Amino acid sequence: MDDRAKYRIKQLSIFSENRPGRLMDIARDMKEAQVNILGFTIAEGSGYGVVRMLVDKPEKAYEKLTSEGHVVKFTDVLAVKMEDKPGGLYDLTVMLKEAGINIEYAYGYRNHPSAVLILKVEEVDRAIDCILASGRTLYDTSHFK
Amino acid sequence: MAAWNPKMEFMPREELERLQSKLLKALVHRMYDYSPFYRERMDAAKVHPDQIRTSKDVVKLPFMYKKDLRELEPERLFLASNRELVRYHASSGTTGHPTIVGYTQNDVNNWTESVARALASAGIGQDDILQVAYTYGLFTGGLGLHYGAERLGCTVVPASTGNSERQLDMIKRLGVTAIACTPSYLMHLGEVAEKKGIDFKRDTKLRLGILGAEPWSEGMRERMREWLGVKGINIYGTSELSGPLWCECAEQKGMHVWSDQTLIEIIDPDTGEQLGPGEKGELVVTMLLKEAVPIVRYRTGDISTIDVEGCPCGRDHPRLGRITGRVDDMFIIRGINVFPSQVEYVLMSNPELGNEFQIVVDRRGALDEMLVRVELKPESFQDNVAKLESLKTRIHERLKNVLSVSAEVELLEPGSLPRFEGKAKRVIDKRKIQ
Numbered sequence: 383m384d385d386r387a388k389y390r391i392k393q394l395s396i397f398s399e400n401r402p403g404r405l406m407d408i409a410r411d412m413k414e415a416q417v418n419i420l421g422f423t424i425a426e427g428s429g430y431g432v433v434r435m436l437v438d439k440p441e442k443a444y445e446k447l448t449s450e451g452h453v454v455k456f457t458d459v460l461a462v463k464m465e466d467k468p469g470g471l472y473d474l475t476v477m478l479k480e481a482g483i484n485i486e487y488a489y490g491y492r493n494h495p496s497a498v499l500i501l502k503v504e505e506v507d508r509a510i511d512c513i514l515a516s517g518r519t520l521y522d523t524s525h526f527k
Numbered sequence: 528m529a530a531w532n533p534k535m536e537f538m539p540r541e542e543l544e545r546l547q548s549k550l551l552k553a554l555v556h557r558m559y560d561y562s563p564f565y566r567e568r569m570d571a572a573k574v575h576p577d578q579i580r581t582s583k584d585v586v587k588l589p590f591m592y593k594k595d596l597r598e599l600e601p602e603r604l605f606l607a608s609n610r611e612l613v614r615y616h617a618s619s620g621t622t623g624h625p626t627i628v629g630y631t632q633n634d635v636n637n638w639t640e641s642v643a644r645a646l647a648s649a650g651i652g653q654d655d656i657l658q659v660a661y662t663y664g665l666f667t668g669g670l671g672l673h674y675g676a677e678r679l680g681c682t683v684v685p686a687s688t689g690n691s692e693r694q695l696d697m698i699k700r701l702g703v704t705a706i707a708c709t710p711s712y713l714m715h716l717g718e719v720a721e722k723k724g725i726d727f728k729r730d731t732k733l734r735l736g737i738l739g740a741e742p743w744s745e746g747m748r749e750r751m752r753e754w755l756g757v758k759g760i761n762i763y764g765t766s767e768l769s770g771p772l773w774c775e776c777a778e779q780k781g782m783h784v785w786s787d788q789t790l791i792e793i794i795d796p797d798t799g800e801q802l803g804p805g806e807k808g809e810l811v812v813t814m815l816l817k818e819a820v821p822i823v824r825y826r827t828g829d830i831s832t833i834d835v836e837g838c839p840c841g842r843d844h845p846r847l848g849r850i851t852g853r854v855d856d857m858f859i860i861r862g863i864n865v866f867p868s869q870v871e872y873v874l875m876s877n878p879e880l881g882n883e884f885q886i887v888v889d890r891r892g893a894l895d896e897m898l899v900r901v902e903l904k905p906e907s908f909q910d911n912v913a914k915l916e917s918l919k920t921r922i923h924e925r926l927k928n929v930l931s932v933s934a935e936v937e938l939l940e941p942g943s944l945p946r947f948e949g950k951a952k953r954v955i956d957k958r959k960i961q
Contacts, residue, residue: 395908395910397903399939399940428916430938430939432912432915451940453903455910457910
């Protein structure tokens with residue numbers, strides 16, 4: 383198996399109408415399925431949103447959400463370990479820019495004592511190579527179990 | 528001027544009915560003899576012109592539908608040669624295929640006569656200045672009102688549509704006393720005026736609005752009167768029949784339908800049975816004098832009532848009530864006919880979208896608004912907001928091209944719209960129209 387595959391983190395993307403209670407439905411589904419949400423963000427379209435989640439049991443979450451009628455897709459993202467200090471994000475983005483890798487979207491969360499940056503890029507494998515070659519750490523899927 | 532043609536307008540009912548019977552007989556004979564289309568229809572319905580003796584016999588004649596007008600080639604439908612035709616008009620069709628109507632000089636004259644009488648009965652006369660703010664062109668509103676008003680001897684400002692500031696300028700500078708436009712446009716003008724510090728009541732002489740081409744309510748009429756000081760007069764017509772034809776008289780108790788030109792019925796849209804006065808049903812129209820495109824028992828699809836009691840204005844011609852809805856799903860938004868089938872056609876050509884959709888029509892401020900809600904197919908969802916937005920934009924633009932009216936688009940999760948076992952209810956009309 384390609385060594386890089388373990389760095390492809392399965393993010394859940396959920397299409398959600400912009401109306402009261404819709405996020406609550408998703409949260410309830412996760413609670414009922416006993417799935418823990420590790421990372422979370424909502425991208426806002428006009429009249430709808432795309433909910434993006436990192437969870438400890440992606441398959442179970444996917445099954446539960448689809449069985450409840452949600453439209454769900456898996457998206458591969460990368461989880462970069464960031465040093466929790468000023469300039470960390472800058473150094474990483476300089477490196478990606480020089481490699482010509484475009485970031486489609488990103489979100490981060492603090493994970494004491496470091497931080498995690500979730501990256502969505504088009505050329506996932508090349509991004510993995512670049513990030514690892516720069517001496518940085520990528521969390522692999524086992525980190526999200 | 529109380530009437531344009533007092534002899535015809537104040538003719539007693541018995542006399543009108545005799546005249547109608549005579550005209551209907553002549554019409555049926557003429558069509559049977561000269562129109563292969565109508566002859567086939569009548570033969571199929573096993574009715575011969577000799578069976579039509581009085582206007583009551585109209586029920587023996589077969590119905591005529593919009594699709595007859597839309598699908599038939601003009602040469603098959605028209606009873607006039609190119610030499611005899613003086614004009615064409617057209618209405619929008621369900622799939623962009625317009626209904627074309629031709630007119631002989633007599634057709635135009637009769638149409639003009641009808642409008643002149645209607646305007647006179649509403650209280651417009653030679654001293655009035657009427658601004659016609661309906662579209663001039665293939666749409667019948669502009670030219671129909673224009674000719675009728677000119678015949679009456681009132682002064683016409685052929686403003687056509689658009690450019691509200693210029694419209695207001697004309698109203699103020701020329702001392703315009705009446706305006707013919709859609710009711711929502713008059714309200715819009717009111718808003719534009721207010722923003723510019725123009726008070727309709729104080730700064731203009733506008734007192735009458737000849738309003739139609741879209742449904743509107745008594746509530747709006749009241750608001751118009753209070754806010755703008757304009758008395759709203761309801762007008763009716765469709766391009767299939769000629770164009771705008773009848774409006775309310777000053778009594779505002781329905782629109783007088785001139786019996787010497789037109790025979791109207793209200794039927795049960797399901798059974799086709801004729802209904803009595805005051806009963807609500809589909810308006811069916813027979814144009815007794817039309818030459819180029821004969822119209823016999825034409826099913827308008829509009830829901831209304833007929834009042835045959837004599838009007839306090841002295842006219843015995845039957846009065847058509849306010850149009851309260853449609854038999855089919857068609858609705859009118861900003862003066863434009865929209866069929867859900869047109870919307871469906873656009874949506875279904877996008878493989879990303881599901882089969883269910885809903886159209887929500889509402890009125891925000893003075894203007895009609897339309898929202899098209901459609902479900903996204905699960906497999907076409909992608910974690911990319913920009914692509915979803917561009918899908919929305921694409922649908923929006925396509926709808927605008929096909930419908931000639933702008934609609935907001937909402938993408939929904941699959942399964943979120945109601946499902947129907949029978950006929951789907953696609954249109955939710957939230958505009959308050961009673």
